[in-house]
Amino acid sequence: xxxxxxxxxxxxxxxxxxxxxxxxxxxxxxxxxxxxxxxxxxxxxxxxxxxxxxxxxxxxxxxxxxxxxxxxxxxxxxxxxxxxxxxxxxxxxxxxxxxxxxxxxxxxxxxxxxxxxxxxxxxxxxxxxxxxxxxxxxxxxxxxxxxxxxxxxxxxxxxxxxxxxxxxxxxxxxxxxxxxxxxxxxxxxxxxxxx
Numbered sequence: 001x002x003x004x005x006x007x008x009x010x011x012x013x014x015x016x017x018x019x020x021x022x023x024x025x026x027x028x029x030x031x032x033x034x035x036x037x038x039x040x041x042x043x044x045x046x047x048x049x050x051x052x053x054x055x056x057x058x059x060x061x062x063x064x065x066x067x068x069x070x071x072x073x074x075x076x077x078x079x080x081x082x083x084x085x086x087x088x089x090x091x092x093x094x095x096x097x098x099x100x101x102x103x104x105x106x107x108x109x110x111x112x113x114x115x116x117x118x119x120x121x122x123x124x125x126x127x128x129x130x131x132x133x134x135x136x137x138x139x140x141x142x143x144x145x146x147x148x149x150x151x152x153x154x155x156x157x158x159x160x161x162x163x164x165x166x167x168x169x170x171x172x173x174x175x176x177x178x179x180x181x182x183x184x185x186x187x188x189x190x191x192x193x194x195x
Contacts, residue, residue, distance in 0.1 A: 004129040007038040007063035008121060009054060011045035011070035013100055020104035020113040026069065029118045033125045038063055046076045051083040058087040065093045065131065067124045069117065071100040095128035097121050146171065151179025 008030040012018035023041045031039035038057045042050045045068055057063045066089075068080055073096040081091035097120040107113035143166055147158045150172030158168045176182060186193060 092134040150177030
């Protein structure tokens with residue numbers, strides 16, 4: 001495995017992050033972390049120009065691991081992974097630090113928000129240094145379901161799945177199925193037998 005050369009990109013996200021986090025201070029802090037060769041602040045890192053900066057650093061500055069401190073990975077992790085893959089870098093040499101939802105949106109004090117953002121960036125930098133190349137693969141899947149619990153909800157779930165045409169395995173720890181319903185004599189309002 002080659003020595004990690006980490007690029008850190010701290011996003012202001014307009015004012016979403018910059019209103020509470022001192023983006024320049026976090027970027028300066030990131031520049032001093034081990035294995036970080038590039039640290040940059042950006043107004044919108046997810047934009048095409050922001051992605052181009054990352055790609056240029058991979059090609060021109062030897063960056064082989066990338067940390068983006070911005071919003072939720074749910075929103076933009078695939079965006080940045082595609083940007084890495086476009087340069088030939090394994091897309092899994094990427095880590096995000098969520099400094100929008102986990103910091104700026106929930107922390108009132110700007111000094112505390114900046115310190116928390118630094119901790120999240122530091123964690124992401126140390127984590128990405130240990131990433132290994134991953135490759136996507138496809139595995140065969142047995143189209144069957146396992147339902148744990150043979151109470152009334154488990155029985156109904158198993159029946160619904162079976163009605164959809166899939167094999168179902170129903171597992172119950174007790175000697176009989178039916179759960180608490182099987183212990184009742186009658187049910188309200190019809191007074192039907194519960195079993």
